[in-house]
Amino acid sequence: xxxxxxxxxxxxxxxxxxxxxxxxxxxxxxxxxxxxxxxxxxxxxxxxxxxxxxxxxxxxxxxxxxxxxxxxxxxxxxxxxxxxxxxxxxxxxxxxxxxxxxxxxxxxxxxxxxxxxxxxxxxxxxxxxxxxxxxxxxxxxxxxxxxxxxxxxxxxxxxxxxxxxxxxxxxxxxxxxxxxxxxxxxxxxxxxxxxxxxxxxxxxxxxxxxxxxxxxxxxxxxxxxxxxxxxxxxxxxxxxxxxxxxxxxxxxxxxxxxxxxxxxxxxxxxxxxxxxxxxxxxxxxxxxxxxxxxxxxxxxxxxxxxxxxxxxxxxxxxxxxxxxxxxxxxxxxxxxxxxxxxxxxx
Amino acid sequence: xxxxxxxxxxxxxxxxxxxxxxxxxxxxxxxxxxxxxxxxxxxxxxxxxxxxxxxxxxxxxxxxxxxxxxxxxxxxxxxxxxxxxxxxxxxxxxxxxxxxxxxxxxxxxxxxxxxxxxxxxxxxxxxxxxxxxxxxxxxxxxxxxxxxxxxxxxxxxxxxxxxxxxxxxxxxxxxxxxxxxxxxxxxxxxxxxxxxxxxxxxxxxxxxxxxxxxxxxxxxxxxxxxxxxxxxxxxxxxxxxxxxxxxxxxxxxxxxxxxxxxxxxxxxxxxxxxxxxxxxxxxxxxxxxxxxxxxxxxxxxxxxxxxxxxxxxxxxxxxxxxxxxxxxxxxxxxxxxxxxxxxxxxxxxxxxxxxxxxxxxxxxxxxxxxxxxxxxxxxxxxxxxxxxxxxxxxxxxxxxxxxxxxxxxxxxxxxxxxxxxxxxxxxxxx
Numbered sequence: 001x002x003x004x005x006x007x008x009x010x011x012x013x014x015x016x017x018x019x020x021x022x023x024x025x026x027x028x029x030x031x032x033x034x035x036x037x038x039x040x041x042x043x044x045x046x047x048x049x050x051x052x053x054x055x056x057x058x059x060x061x062x063x064x065x066x067x068x069x070x071x072x073x074x075x076x077x078x079x080x081x082x083x084x085x086x087x088x089x090x091x092x093x094x095x096x097x098x099x100x101x102x103x104x105x106x107x108x109x110x111x112x113x114x115x116x117x118x119x120x121x122x123x124x125x126x127x128x129x130x131x132x133x134x135x136x137x138x139x140x141x142x143x144x145x146x147x148x149x150x151x152x153x154x155x156x157x158x159x160x161x162x163x164x165x166x167x168x169x170x171x172x173x174x175x176x177x178x179x180x181x182x183x184x185x186x187x188x189x190x191x192x193x194x195x196x197x198x199x200x201x202x203x204x205x206x207x208x209x210x211x212x213x214x215x216x217x218x219x220x221x222x223x224x225x226x227x228x229x230x231x232x233x234x235x236x237x238x239x240x241x242x243x244x245x246x247x248x249x250x251x252x253x254x255x256x257x258x259x260x261x262x263x264x265x266x267x268x269x270x271x272x273x274x275x276x277x278x279x280x281x282x283x284x285x286x287x288x289x290x291x292x293x294x295x296x297x298x299x300x301x302x303x304x305x306x307x308x309x310x311x312x313x314x315x316x317x318x319x320x321x322x323x324x325x326x327x328x329x330x331x332x333x334x335x336x337x338x339x340x341x342x343x344x345x346x
Numbered sequence: 347x348x349x350x351x352x353x354x355x356x357x358x359x360x361x362x363x364x365x366x367x368x369x370x371x372x373x374x375x376x377x378x379x380x381x382x383x384x385x386x387x388x389x390x391x392x393x394x395x396x397x398x399x400x401x402x403x404x405x406x407x408x409x410x411x412x413x414x415x416x417x418x419x420x421x422x423x424x425x426x427x428x429x430x431x432x433x434x435x436x437x438x439x440x441x442x443x444x445x446x447x448x449x450x451x452x453x454x455x456x457x458x459x460x461x462x463x464x465x466x467x468x469x470x471x472x473x474x475x476x477x478x479x480x481x482x483x484x485x486x487x488x489x490x491x492x493x494x495x496x497x498x499x500x501x502x503x504x505x506x507x508x509x510x511x512x513x514x515x516x517x518x519x520x521x522x523x524x525x526x527x528x529x530x531x532x533x534x535x536x537x538x539x540x541x542x543x544x545x546x547x548x549x550x551x552x553x554x555x556x557x558x559x560x561x562x563x564x565x566x567x568x569x570x571x572x573x574x575x576x577x578x579x580x581x582x583x584x585x586x587x588x589x590x591x592x593x594x595x596x597x598x599x600x601x602x603x604x605x606x607x608x609x610x611x612x613x614x615x616x617x618x619x620x621x622x623x624x625x626x627x628x629x630x631x632x633x634x635x636x637x638x639x640x641x642x643x644x645x646x647x648x649x650x651x652x653x654x655x656x657x658x659x660x661x662x663x664x665x666x667x668x669x670x671x672x673x674x675x676x677x678x679x680x681x682x683x684x685x686x687x688x689x690x691x692x693x694x695x696x697x698x699x700x701x702x703x704x705x706x707x708x709x710x711x712x713x714x715x716x717x718x719x720x721x722x723x724x725x726x727x728x729x730x731x732x733x734x735x736x737x738x739x740x741x742x743x744x745x746x747x748x749x750x751x752x753x754x755x756x757x758x759x760x761x762x763x764x765x766x767x768x769x770x771x772x773x774x775x776x
Contacts, residue, residue: 039463042450051453067455123364128448129378132368204478206466207381213478274468275523279484282521283710289518290525292464 008163010156011097014090018151021086022313025144026306028079032140033305034072036202037298041133043069047122050074055081080118083143087111090150103153110150113143134203138196141309145192148313152320157247161328176244176325180237184322187230187255188315194223195308202305224263227311231259234318248321255314262311265304272297381419383472385409386491386552387695392675393560400565401556407569408555411589414572416548419462419471422446424544427590428597435508435605436547436597437540441533445541460534461541464527473545475671476696483523486698489671490542491549493596494732497715499610499724502731505603511539513716521712543600550596551589558592610720611727617754620719620761628762640759643752649726649738651756654705659763661707670732672700703733711764722757 035041044050050058055077063074087110094107117139124132152158200216235256238249272290276282291297385405394401417423424437449459457463462471468487470477475489488495497514498506515535518526527535559569570589574582613619618633628634644651644659654663668676668683675692676683683689683700693699706712715721715730729737738756739747748756 039449040451042448043452045450045452062453066453067451069451069455069457070453119364119367123368126364127368128450129368131378204467206462206471206477208478210476210478210481214481217482273523274479274483275521277482277484279521279704282484283707283712287520287712289520290523291518291529292525292527293529 008100008103008159009097010159011093011154014093014097015151015154015156017086017090017093018147018154021083021090022144022147022151024079024086025083025147026310028076028083029140029144029309030302030306031072031076031079032137033302034298035076036133036137036305037302038069038072038293040069040072041124041130042128043067043073044077044125047077047125050077077121080114080121083147084111084114084118087114098154106150106153110143110146113139113146117143130203130205134199137199137203137305141192141195141312144309145188145313145316148316149320152317158324161324176248176322177237177241178326180234180241180244180248181319181322181326183230183234183237184252184315184319187227187234188312188319190223190227190230191308191312191315194220194227195312197223198305198308220266224266228259228263231256231315238318245321245325248318248325251314251318251321255311255318258307258311258314262304262307265300265307268300269304272300380421381471383412383416383419383548384474384696386472386474386549386556388675388692388697389491389553389556391692391695392679393556395679397560399560399563401559403566404556404559404563404569407571408552408559410572411555411570412548412552415589415593416544416551420447422541422544425590425593425597427594433597433601436600437543438536441537441540442544445537457531457534460530460538464530464538468523473542473549474696476698479523480698484701485522485703486671486701487524489549490545491553492671492674493546493550493599494670496730496732497721497725498728498731499608500603500606500728502729502737505600507606507608508539508604509608511542512536515539517716519714521710521714543604547593547596547600551593554592554596555589558588610718611723613719613754613757614750617751618758620758622765626765628765633758636755636758637762639752640755640757640762643748643756644759648746648748649756654734655708656705659708659760661705663705665705665734666702667734668700669703669734672698676700705735708760708763709766717761719754719757719761722760723753726753726756726760 046052048055053059055074058074063071087107091104091107091111094104098104098107117136120132120136120139123129124136197216197220201213201220204213231252235249235252238244238252270276272294275288275290385408390401390405393399415423415425422442424439424442428436429439444456444458445460447459447462449457449463451457466477467479468477468483469475469490470480470487473490475487477487480487493505495506495510495514497519498504498510500506500510512535514524515538516526516528518524518528527538530538555569563569568585570585571582574585618630618636620633621628621630623629628637643649645657652659652663654661654665656662672683675681675697676689681688681692689697689700711717713721713725715725725735726738727740729735738753740753741747741749
């Protein structure tokens with residue numbers, strides 16, 4: 001194969017950077033979750049500075065050994081800045097080595113997303129608006145999913161699968177079960193909707209009417225059922241179906257497990273926040289008194305938030321891979337048809 | 347270089363720019379109006395129905411008066427007339443300000459907006475116990491506005507002491523959704539206590555003013571009209587006086603108990619303190635005798651604990667009762683709490699769906715007001731205000747009542763109940 005600029009080329013640097021970004025965003029999400037769990041959003045009253053300092057020059061002693069809320073909030077900002085720098089790096093590399101035009105623009109979109117996300121975080125602080133905090137909390141996982149998608153779409157697997165389809169037109173096309181493609185996509189959408197509803201439950205203010213809260217609780221439970229159902233079906237279809245590659249069935253199985261863990265964490269989150277709605281059962285849960293801002297309480301709640309993001313990203317991985325297989329399968333099939341057509345014409 | 351970029355960004359990222367940015371993203375709520383306390387519509391309706399009063403004109407006046415004397419959730423005021431020596435120890439104005447308003451904290455780890463950070467989701471901004479989560483909680487969170495508290499060392503009808511409410515905040519209420527705030531700094535706890543008193547006094551004043559208007563005012567009369575201050579200063583002064591008298595009375599009740607130093611009651615000489623050995627058995631003969639006497643008292647006519655908590659203490663007494671916060675707007679208006687249609691309009695005004703309150707299963711060993719012998723003693727001699735649990739009749743006030751010694755025997759019996767089964771089992775295996 002000669003290096004025609006039309007043929008996408010795998011770049012190790014680009015892919016590695018995308019993976020590093022994805023890995024870096026996960027702790028960013030965790031610490032962001034901690035900001036909300038500890039209600040530390042206003043532990044630093046200014047932005048983009050930190051107590052009048054350039055945020056990168058803020059004294060490490062106060063940051064690390066000062067108030068806990070300040071530690072959480074300032075760390076979140078630094079991790080956010082790191083994600084921003086990694087995105088800039090991605091754009092630069094993409095525009096130098098990448099041949100896929102759309103991918104170059106995708107990295108620009110990724111950079112725009114991280115800037116908007118940072119801006120929202122700043123607006124939450126400067127305007128002291130909890131509604132913006134809630135939105136910032138919903139868009140964060142979206143950015144995490146975008147970073148994950150970048151890693152998937154820059155991988156050797158993704159790029160070479162496309163090339164194989166051009167080269168090896170003789171090999172049997174293996175179109176992936178189209179139901180799987182649809183369900184995996186639905187799963188990603190449902191998981192994200194679930195996160196949005198979860199954010200409503202989490203970013204409560206006294207202004208929310210009990211009826212509205214009740215509606216959110218019921219939606220969150222219903223969507224939990226839906227996500228579980230979809231996750232189980234996707235896992236079952238990929239494990240039982242023929243021709244489903246390991247790059248799809250492995251993450252599908254993991255995702256189904258993760259959803260189960262997430263449901264357990266969700267129930268735990270409710271109990272450590274609000275106890276059980278049945279008085280008699282509360283009596284039986286031994287001698288548990290909720291400890292406000294307790295270590296385990298905060299860990300469970302924040303883990304529930306972070307796992308929610310992880311589920312979205314993992315379902316995006318699965319959806320993207322099924323799409324990829326589907327499109328390659330179709331193009332192979334088309335190629336084959338073309339060959340047949342050519343042969344019959346001859 | 348990075349410094350100057352940050353400087354430039356800082357200079358241009360004004361409130362307005364960020365507002366525009368947020369609006370551009372399609373997010374509304376940039377300049378949400380400062381919150382206000384919602385009026386106690388349920389109590390207005392209750393008095394209107396109960397007394398046949400028309401409070402249409404008075405209600406907004408009362409809301410205005412409350413705002414003038416008590417401020418708003420962001421800017422609470424503690425009435426000037428209470429900032430005197432006489433009411434010292436109730437509310438510290440600085441701490442009150444710190445507990446109110448938006449949540450934030452600073453470099454010295456001073457936290458502000460404590461009530462909104464820690465309490466509002468359950469107890470609500472007004473402290474009416476109807477926060478967003480309330481419908482899922484059982485028992486419901488406390489409505490602070492009537493100023494009635496369950497777990498206190500003072501008699502029924504009296505306010506709790508600061509130590510009572512502090513214990514509730516620090517320990518939480520086991521077996522309910524009320525959390526423990528023991529990880530908070532003690533100064534934050536004190537600020538929350540001040541805010542609690544503020545909400546209670548404010549809520550009680552509101553109720554008293556509504557009652558005053560219902561009893562004293564003719565339909566259509568103004569209760570409080572600030573515009574009279576120029577036109578008819580005498581009339582205005584009268585209106586103010588009515589309001590300030592109510593405030594002084596409510597705060598006086600609080601002052602009478604709240605600042606009191608209470609000493610935990612201790613068993614007198616000769617009554618053994620409750621204790622189990624490591625295998626959960628009660629070995630001490632004197633203690634066993636005390637428990638046996640306690641059982642008789644428990645089952646007896648005077649204490650009559652068994653009528654609610656059942657002969658075996660599992661809480662299976664035949665009562666189907668409701669708590670004060672429910673009865674106030676149902677049975678006291680002649681409405682059956684179980685009659686959905688009758689109570690529907692009141693639910694719309696902010697009442698929580700009535701729930702039967704059951705006597706505690708004393709074998710569960712869960713004591714919401716604390717599990718120390720002195721706590722149980724307090725529950726028995728003071729009752730649990732707001733719940734059906736009465737105070738036991740005591741000598742010498744009531745010649746047929748219990749003596750202090752008998753109450754301590756009863757305390758020992760109550761504390762032995764969670765261990766009794768275990769003991770019977772191990773006794774059988776011997």
